[in-house]
Amino acid sequence: MRKIVLMASVSLDGFMEGPDREIDWHVVDDELHQHFNDLLRGMGAFLEGRVTYQLMEDFWPTADSDPSTTETEAEFAGIWRETPKIVFSRTLEHAGRNATIRREVDAEEIRALKAQPGGDLCLGGADLGATFMRLDLVDEYRIYVHPVLIGRGKPLFPDSAVRTGLRLAETREFGSGVVLLRHERRAVAPAE
Structure with a gap:
């Protein structure tokens, strides 16, 4: 069965974006971008909210036609175009x-999607991620912690009354100082 993988970049103090939706503090060098390419190339689909989708769609479909685009960025442009996307939006x-x-x-439609053959499903976007967490649909968390404190903004994890047990499956430090923390679901959350 395919997994739903929430991928997100956060500041060390836990924010996905600044108070004005800025993400200019992300440290994405060629090493990290290649890591994303290698991971995302095998995904069965991208599950995105409207904001994340429009941000990506405004740039990536034609990014490889810009002469200043790096080889790694051009590679991602192709991955973006070819990977199916499911966009959750009311507007x-x-x-x-x-x-x-x-x-x-x-939730039932998502569980049926997970049961289909193909690569894992990459979940992106703060609000959509919160909805999937609330519905207990996230199987794996790939959190990329950037070496910066931004002080305020949109947190990755919303307030919740639900405890979710996780198991650390992988850590990786990139040359830029970004650290990957990959956690998988555990069957039972630990007691308090």
Whole structure:
């Protein structure tokens, strides 16, 4: 069965974006970008909220036609175009090539999607991630901690009354100082 993998970059103090939605503090060098390419190339689909989708769609479909684009970035442009995308939005009327719009997150529909053959499903976006966490649909967390404190903004993890048991499956430090923390679900959350 495919897994739903929440991938997110956060500041050391736990924010996905600054108070004005800025992400200019992300430290994405060629090493980290190649890591993303290698990982995302095998995904069966990208599951995204409207904001994340539009941010990506505004740049990546034609990024490899810009002469200043690096080889690694050009490689990702192809991955972005070819990977199916499911965009969850109540307002978006049209999506680009290889994208399908869903108005709501239906837990049963997501479980059926997981049961289909193919690569894992990459989940992106703060609000959509929160919805999937609330519905207990996330199987793996790939959190990329950037070496910066931004002080305020949008946190990755919303307040929750639910405890979720996790197992550390991998850590990796990149030359830029970004650290990957990969956690998988445990069957039972530890007692308090």
